[in-house]
Amino acid sequence: QVHVVGSGGGSVQPGGSLRLSCAQSGGTLDYYTVGWFRQAPGKEREGVSCISINDGMTYYSDSVKGRFTISRDIGKNTVYLQMNSLKPEDTAVYFCASTPWSNDWPLMYSYAYHNWGQGTQVTVSS
Numbered sequence: 001q002v003h004v005v006g007s008g009g010g011s012v013q014p015g016g017s018l019r020l021s022c023a024q025s026g027g028t029l030d031y032y033t034v035g036w037f038r039q040a041p042g043k044e045r046e047g048v049s050c051i052s053i054n055d056g057m058t059y060y061s062d063s064v065k066g067r068f069t070i071s072r073d074i075g076k077n078t079v080y081l082q083m084n085s086l087k088p089e090d091t092a093v094y095f096c097a098s099t100p101w102s103n104d105w106p107l108m109y110s111y112a113y114h115n116w117g118q119g120t121q122v123t124v125s126s
Helices: none
Strands: 003-007 010-012 018-025 032-039 046-052 058-060 068-073 078-083 092-100 120-124
Touching (some): 018 092
Antiparallel strands (some): 018 078, 032 046, 092 120
8 A cells, every 4th residue: 555754844944945755555655646735724736746757747836936855865755855045935834746647738737646755844934
């Protein structure tokens, strides 16, 4: 059974950086798509970024493009989300999720994902 664990959240000042990790067990990541989502209080969950593990294709929402970088380490069955130049509006609970690869791209809607990690809090505040 596939199990996904997200980690790496914390509190930083505006302009700071954090790196989130998403580790999958119970199944190799090779033919999966992994996405990062976030949900701020009172707001709907939104897609932040996704990566196709097989070919490394990436996609970013407009709100994080140029500041966040998603990457994968197949040997470690882990996906990372490097978040730079963080803003207060990036404050949210961040979730990672995985799903078997499909032709559907980019995969930025939460209902498409089968395996979800627990959320990790990211707080950006001075």
